[in-house]
Amino acid sequence: MAENSTCSSASSCSKSSCEGCPSKQNPQSFLVDMNAFSDIKHVIGVVSGKGGVGKSMVTASLANQLASRGYRVGIMDADITGPSIPKMYGLHQRAVADDQGIYPAITDNDIKVISINLLMPNEESPVIWRGPVIAGMVKQFWSDVIWGELDYLLVDMPPGTGDVPLTVFQSLPVEGIVIVSSPQDLVRMIVKKAYNMAVTMNIPVLGIVENYSYLSCPDCGKKISVFGESHIDEIAKELGTQVLGKMPIDPEFARMADGSFAQAVNPYIDDAVMALRRLK
Numbered sequence: 001m002a003e004n005s006t007c008s009s010a011s012s013c014s015k016s017s018c019e020g021c022p023s024k025q026n027p028q029s030f031l032v033d034m035n036a037f038s039d040i041k042h043v044i045g046v047v048s049g050k051g052g053v054g055k056s057m058v059t060a061s062l063a064n065q066l067a068s069r070g071y072r073v074g075i076m077d078a079d080i081t082g083p084s085i086p087k088m089y090g091l092h093q094r095a096v097a098d099d100q101g102i103y104p105a106i107t108d109n110d111i112k113v114i115s116i117n118l119l120m121p122n123e124e125s126p127v128i129w130r131g132p133v134i135a136g137m138v139k140q141f142w143s144d145v146i147w148g149e150l151d152y153l154l155v156d157m158p159p160g161t162g163d164v165p166l167t168v169f170q171s172l173p174v175e176g177i178v179i180v181s182s183p184q185d186l187v188r189m190i191v192k193k194a195y196n197m198a199v200t201m202n203i204p205v206l207g208i209v210e211n212y213s214y215l216s217c218p219d220c221g222k223k224i225s226v227f228g229e230s231h232i233d234e235i236a237k238e239l240g241t242q243v244l245g246k247m248p249i250d251p252e253f254a255r256m257a258d259g260s261f262a263q264a265v266n267p268y269i270d271d272a273v274m275a276l277r278r279l280k
């Protein structure tokens with residue numbers, strides 16, 4: 001086919017004149033091949049606009065609920081500089097590797113886990129790496145880890161909209177994300193940043209889980225809004241997405257997150273679990 005005559009300069013291009021033009025370039029795919037010994041049905045990202053909102057807590061709670069229903073589940077701890085998943089499950093051993101790849105650790109409730117903490121000689125050593133090296137590590141968690149057959153791989157992202165979320169969204173076939181937030185003033189802007197990043201990268205947003213929504217008074221049961229009134233319902237409505245759970249501050253969660261999280265049952269995220277189970 002002859003080159004489109006209207007394509008002589010960039011300023012003469014339009015959507016219609018570019019259709020069918022041999023010079024038209026399709027968007028480049030940055031997807032990385034998964035390990036030859038992995039077969040994963042659904043990859044789900046758990047993200048937050050800022051740190052400390054309970055992203056790892058939600059990731060591990062979702063994993064537990066899915067595993068207890070018989071699904072095969074893995075957690076990729078993509079929070080390279082602040083990994084917390086192994087500690088939550090009391091995993092302190094080193095991951096084993098051979099010519100075929102790296103084998104994830106397995107929790108007491110049969111969830112496969114990979115994290116930088118399972119690869120470091122000492123889990124207290126800090127990771128002092130620049131962004132591209134960290135991003136490369138996350139890609140290796142996909143290409144080099146032998147996940148085997150999984151129904152769900154949950155990716156616990158670092159907070160914010162930086163290098164790692166960008167790498168995960170570009171390199172892995174992420175089917176959807178769950179946004180975790182807290183009921184604070186800044187939340188509207190922060191949730192929207194996380195939401196808009198996903199939309200920009202064509203990743204569906206499954207919904208929002210609010211953490212630290214309230215504290216139940218141990219004496220009278222009254223709900224105390226420690227971080228102020230929640231606006232998450234109206235924010236979700238504005239964004240055209242749904243609230244998938246409101247988790248209270250629960251000292252029992254905090255205790256179990258110190259090594260025995262395999263036994264934790266989080267009854268506040270059933271809608272999030274349903275949203276994942278509905279994926280085809």
Ligand SMILES: Nc1ncnc2c1ncn2[C@@H]1O[C@H](COP(=O)(O)OP(=O)(O)OP(=O)(O)O)[C@@H](O)[C@H]1O
Pocket residue numbers: 048050051052053054055056057058079082084157158159211212247248249250251252253254257
């Ligand atoms: N609902 C809750 N009730 C009690 N403690 C909680 C709750 N949610 C989270 N925590 C505790 O708060 C701390 C921070 O939670 P978590 O590590 O899940 O946050 P994060 O968003 O993943 O943090 P980071 O920014 O480091 O990625 C942890 O010690 C966790 O056990």
